[in-house]
Amino acid sequence: MRGKAIFAVLITLFMMTPVQAGEVAAMQTQQDDPKQPSQGNTTMYIYSDGNANYWSHFSDNDTDSVAEWSDEDENGIITIKQRYTMTPTLSKRLSMTVEGEIRANFNIYYNGDSDSTDNAGPCQPSQTPNDCDWLNITMFKGQTKVFQHTEPPWPADNWNNIQFSFYVEEGNETWDANNDNPIIEVTMKVKGDYQDGGLFFSPTGTPGAFAIKLGTEGSILLPVDDASWQDDFQEGGDIGGSPSEDTPGFGLVVASAAIAMAAFVNMRKEEPEE
DSSP states (O other), rough: HHHHHHHHHHHHHHHHHHHHHHHHHHHHHHHHHHHSSSSTOEEEEEEEOSOOOOOEEEOOHHHHHHHHEEETTTTEEEEEEEEESSSSSOOOEEEEEEOOOOEEEEEEEEEEOOOSSSSSSSSOTTTTSSSSSEEEEEEEEEEEEEEEEEOOOOOOSSSEEEEEEEOOOOOOOETTTTTTOOOEEEEEEEEOBBBBBBBTSOBBEEEEEEEOOOOEEEEEEEOOOGGGGGGHHTTTOOOOOOTTTTTTHHHHHHHHHHOOOOOOOOHHHOOOOO
């Protein structure tokens, strides 16, 4: 009798092992990727190759990126629309702490005019109201806008360290790996009106320029709940809850346990009375 019970348990463990090993291997691979968030590393950095390619991830180093992205136009409009999409795609579920603070830190430079609300430069509210626009930094959760920060114009021809924060609202705390890939969008419109004056006149106006620092000088810190790294949550359950029944392997584990229990009960029934 005892031998049969042990055999039933061993069969159950054998059926469960491939599923558990696969999950452990997958989690280990994710944990080893420095571009993915992990416990103790929840800061996302922005990068670019200096052209029109922009991305972000959780490693503070990327050899494919330049240290600073910039553009110039002495007499014209510079339209900035950069979308720093998490690359590689987020592979983990994240649960933000409700009312936790998301902190942003960026370093941005411009020259020329960025304000269409006054008459101090080439962007005139009555004549060219759409030629300039203030700096906007927006965070998206997939295609859903989470927050937008608008920075009023600062003195031209200067770098500005822009820091802001906002709080995670209830109902918006879970970021699913499949649908909620993070995106940081930077937009601004700057206009230059520089004229060299030719041979007989002095130069007039101001050239237009824009620059943004990347890597550790452009980042967002996320208030990820430490419970996010627990297996139950990663497998589809709630924080402090159980795995979802839709989780791959969940049904097999339950079925294996049921088979073992049934076998054990049948063996008890077949045991002769002494």
